[in-house]
Amino acid sequence: MGDVGVLQRVPLGTTGIEIPELGVGVWQWGDASFWGYGREYGITEIRAAFEVCMARGLDFFDTAEVYGSGASERNLGDFVRAGGRPVVVASKFFPYPWRLRSPSILGAARASLQRLGLEKIDLYQIHWPYPPRSVETWMEGLAAAAGEGLIRAAGVSNYSVSQTRRAHAALARRGLPLASNQVRFSLLDRGPERSGLLEACRELKVTLIAYSPLAQGYLTGKYTRLHPMRGLRSARLGGPSYAQLDRLVGLLREIGSGHEGRTPAQVALNWVLCKGAVPIPGAKTAQQAEENAGAVGWRLTPDEVRALDTATA
Numbered sequence: 001m002g003d004v005g006v007l008q009r010v011p012l013g014t015t016g017i018e019i020p021e022l023g024v025g026v027w028q029w030g031d032a033s034f035w036g037y038g039r040e041y042g043i044t045e046i047r048a049a050f051e052v053c054m055a056r057g058l059d060f061f062d063t064a065e066v067y068g069s070g071a072s073e074r075n076l077g078d079f080v081r082a083g084g085r086p087v088v089v090a091s092k093f094f095p096y097p098w099r100l101r102s103p104s105i106l107g108a109a110r111a112s113l114q115r116l117g118l119e120k121i122d123l124y125q126i127h128w129p130y131p132p133r134s135v136e137t138w139m140e141g142l143a144a145a146a147g148e149g150l151i152r153a154a155g156v157s158n159y160s161v162s163q164t165r166r167a168h169a170a171l172a173r174r175g176l177p178l179a180s181n182q183v184r185f186s187l188l189d190r191g192p193e194r195s196g197l198l199e200a201c202r203e204l205k206v207t208l209i210a211y212s213p214l215a216q217g218y219l220t221g222k223y224t225r226l227h228p229m230r231g232l233r234s235a236r237l238g239g240p241s242y243a244q245l246d247r248l249v250g251l252l253r254e255i256g257s258g259h260e261g262r263t264p265a266q267v268a269l270n271w272v273l274c275k276g277a278v279p280i281p282g283a284k285t286a287q288q289a290e291e292n293a294g295a296v297g298w299r300l301t302p303d304e305v306r307a308l309d310t311a312t313a
């Protein structure tokens, strides 16, 4: 593997839809409580981030009805319609406990479409496999949404290996492929490798979409013991782990220096690509979007991937 030069497009499962090998998560594009939208940054910054993504061919965007209580879908839809160029939009249905029957998916999808101002959701995902309803109930709902022409493809998120297999089988009985499973996956969250999920998705031809691929900012190297992450996010990593993080970021820097000075974030995202998953980093600004776009068009060597595997085993 060497530098391949251009952004690759990859199939989204067996749906026939193609997406860039790197997507863009847009939870940040409207969420105040977790990400500080409207306080630390706002519409001007995220519009600029969208424009950078489009200029760099990153036209696969992941939102959800719950992100900023619909604000993320509204902002994304406004940008897409103003841009006038085709994109692939993924959104998500949240299985609130009061949503008891599969037809609730139809109402939720229509509401998302209204906020987005689009005719179809390209990829519609069940956000979490929460009880009380079964995996099969929600697959029935996704199939109905596809039948009504509201969505092009059906996906899931945060599903285990067995739940993924059940979702795949339930959709197959209705003649539909399971396009994707979106789960947390990064150098600091290697659960999908350990659980066998990555392997199962490969076997089933289901795209594994990697969320929080920068471990919510830790893998950029900007958060250190002296400049710790604050707020809700910081609950995930305590002070002492910063020593470990520093060593990992040092390795990312060292590896990046052999690839025309790629940054820790770019190397961390490329590691996800090398595992066969599609990372969807979130970006609040044009600068972050530009840096993340530099994660594609080249590849780590197998030795470099192994070194990162060992460092985070």
Ligand SMILES: NC(=O)c1ccc[n+]([C@@H]2O[C@H](COP(=O)([O-])OP(=O)(O)OC[C@H]3O[C@@H](n4cnc5c(N)ncnc54)[C@H](OP(=O)(O)O)[C@@H]3O)[C@@H](O)[C@H]2O)c1
Pocket: 024, 025, 026, 027, 028, 035, 062, 063, 127, 157, 158, 182, 183, 210, 211, 212, 213, 214, 215, 216, 217, 218, 220, 222, 265, 280, 281, 282, 283, 284, 287, 288, 289, 291, 292
């Ligand atoms: N399905 C699910 O349950 C689920 C859960 C979580 C996320 N997601 C999806 O996955 C997407 C990405 O995950 P995530 O937002 O949790 O985490 P992430 O992509 O790992 O981290 C994003 C954050 O890292 C910082 N950042 C990004 N690029 C940077 C750069 N180049 N330089 C410096 N800082 C940078 C920014 O925050 P600061 O500038 O504040 O540091 C940004 O908000 C979300 O937008 C969402 O679409 C899905």
